[in-house]
Amino acid sequence: MARKNNRQILENLEVVDAGAKGKAVAKAEDGRVVFIDNAVPGDIVTVQTFKKKKAFYEASVLSTSKYSERRVEPVCPHFGVCGGCKWQNMGYEHQLFFKQKEVEQNLKRIGKIELPEIIPILGSEKQYFYRNKMEFSFSDNKWLTLDQIRSNEIIENRNALGFHIPGMWDKILDLDICYLQADPSNAIRDFVKAKAEELNLSFFNTRHQEGFLRTLMIRTSSTGEIMVLLQFFHEDEENRKLLLEAVAKEFPQITSLLYVINSKGNDTLYDQEINVFYGRDHIFEEMEGLKFKINAKSFYQTNSEQAYELYKITRDFAGMNGDELVFDLYTGTGTIAQFVAKKAKKVIGVEAVPDAIEAAKQNAQLNNIENVEFYVGDMKKVFNDEFITTHGKPDIVITDPPRDGMHADVVAQLLNLSAEKIVYVSCNSATQARDLAILDSKYKVIKVQPVDMFPQTHHVENVVLLEKR
Numbered sequence: 001m002a003r004k005n006n007r008q009i010l011e012n013l014e015v016v017d018a019g020a021k022g023k024a025v026a027k028a029e030d031g032r033v034v035f036i037d038n039a040v041p042g043d044i045v046t047v048q049t050f051k052k053k054k055a056f057y058e059a060s061v062l063s064t065s066k067y068s069e070r071r072v073e074p075v076c077p078h079f080g081v082c083g084g085c086k087w088q089n090m091g092y093e094h095q096l097f098f099k100q101k102e103v104e105q106n107l108k109r110i111g112k113i114e115l116p117e118i119i120p121i122l123g124s125e126k127q128y129f130y131r132n133k134m135e136f137s138f139s140d141n142k143w144l145t146l147d148q149i150r151s152n153e154i155i156e157n158r159n160a161l162g163f164h165i166p167g168m169w170d171k172i173l174d175l176d177i178c179y180l181q182a183d184p185s186n187a188i189r190d191f192v193k194a195k196a197e198e199l200n201l202s203f204f205n206t207r208h209q210e211g212f213l214r215t216l217m218i219r220t221s222s223t224g225e226i227m228v229l230l231q232f233f234h235e236d237e238e239n240r241k242l243l244l245e246a247v248a249k250e251f252p253q254i255t256s257l258l259y260v261i262n263s264k265g266n267d268t269l270y271d272q273e274i275n276v277f278y279g280r281d282h283i284f285e286e287m288e289g290l291k292f293k294i295n296a297k298s299f300y301q302t303n304s305e306q307a308y309e310l311y312k313i314t315r316d317f318a319g320m321n322g323d324e325l326v327f328d329l330y331t332g333t334g335t336i337a338q339f340v341a342k343k344a345k346k347v348i349g350v351e352a353v354p355d356a357i358e359a360a361k362q363n364a365q366l367n368n369i370e371n372v373e374f375y376v377g378d379m380k381k382v383f384n385d386e387f388i389t390t391h392g393k394p395d396i397v398i399t400d401p402p403r404d405g406m407h408a409d410v411v412a413q414l415l416n417l418s419a420e421k422i423v424y425v426s427c428n429s430a431t432q433a434r435d436l437a438i439l440d441s442k443y444k445v446i447k448v449q450p451v452d453m454f455p456q457t458h459h460v461e462n463v464v465l466l467e468k469r
């Protein structure tokens with residue numbers, strides 16, 4: 001172990017795992033775990049640490065003496081700089097292997113519960129261009145590569161349209177291409193940037209809070225509709241119209257061309273007025289004949305094809321026969337609730353975001369589904385004894401909480417309710433395992449099925465069926 005500038009150099013470490021947050025994992029001689037960026041299990045690397053804690057180091061690779069057979073050449077020229085697809089250098093079958101392993105380890109180590117054999121992870125048919133929504137930021141402070149900095153070349157045009165560099169709130173990677181959203185996403189982004197520069201429009205400066213252009217959002221749907229939203233920092237009617245008209249002319253396939261004038265400190269849209277430049281203020285997504293209306297602020301699963309697979313597994317696990325009262329907790333815009341409704345007697349969805357519940361009700365009406373009801377509120381408050389007295393005791397509970405998992409009060413209420421089955425959908429198997437450990441006093445895990453919604457990233461979704469003991 002050598003030292004350099006107070007940082008440690010750890011030589012010839014064998015990378016043995018790919019862990020949480022997408023980091024590669026090795027073991028140091030002193031017993032600490034080493035989390036490493038941009039390495040692949042099977043690599044042998046020399047690393048420099050930049051963080052030391054009681055149980056682990058964080059480190060970056062200085063050199064690689066053996067390259068893993070699991071490696072593949074990343075397709076994207078921005079790989080390693082962009083934070084988006086950290087596993088692009090690992091073959092897809094290996095990505096799936098490590099996702100499955102993470103789920104299994106979390107359920108075993110954190111949950112410490114009796115488990116059935118875990119069903120092999122369902123991979124995504126599309127490994128690129130699978131996202132239906134992308135958000136890009138404008139900046140006049142483009143991220144420069146090391147080569148550009150070292151070349152001493154004066155780069156006058158620092159305009160960028162792309163993603164934040166991980167950990168840097170004011171630096172934007174100027175994208176040449178992105179492999180996450182299908183065409184015409186790249187063409188629209190490139191055109192908007194080129195046209196904005198031709199019109200001499202200013203790109204946003206986050207540090208000084210000035211500039212005209214802030215963000216570009218593109219949403220596509222399986223029905224072929226396209227929504228484009230441009231966010232401006234202030235109104236400049238003439239230039240706004242010039243840019244939007246040019247976009248409309250170049251891409252007649254856009255069905256919703258929207259804009260927002262947002263002068264607040266951050267660029268979140270939830271409290272902003274959405275203006276329609278032309279077309280509708282929404283697009284539609286379709287699943288098994290159900291239509292879901294999606295506006296600029298709506299949440300919808302970003303990988304539509306895999307969302308369908310996830311929902312089918314959820315419905316299969318629930319195994320309804322048409323007589324059941326089903327609760328769909330954390331229902332979002334009520335997609336799961338509507339998806340299972342035709343197999344249930346009645347479905348009740350609960351969600352914290354009022355707009356999402358409004359959309360859920362509209363969608364249910366649009367789909368002529370009459371056996372669903374939606375309620376808005378914080379789960380730990382709404383899901384109380386009064387709620388149960390009013391709506392009855394459910395036969396089946398489907399729960400799909402955010403990354404933090406369920407609040408302890410919600411888990412306690414589930415134990416109290418004693419529904420025959422619980423289907424627990426999770427995007428974070430660590431918090432899911434924590435919740436399952438508590439439910440273990442009354443429920444046995446019957447089935448576990450991980451699903452890959454986000455190829456090239458470490459994220460993994462997991463569906464668990466619990467039955468009352």
Ligand SMILES: C[S@@+](CC[C@H](N)C(=O)[O-])C[C@H]1O[C@@H](n2cnc3c(N)ncnc32)[C@H](O)[C@@H]1O
Nearest residue numbers: 330331332335351352353377378379400401402
């Ligand atoms: C993982 S999403 C699930 C969405 C939905 N099941 C779907 O497939 O589209 C989690 C949802 O929980 C909601 N949520 C987060 N915290 C909540 C809380 N404390 N009470 C109720 N809903 C909450 C979020 O707004 C989000 O819609």
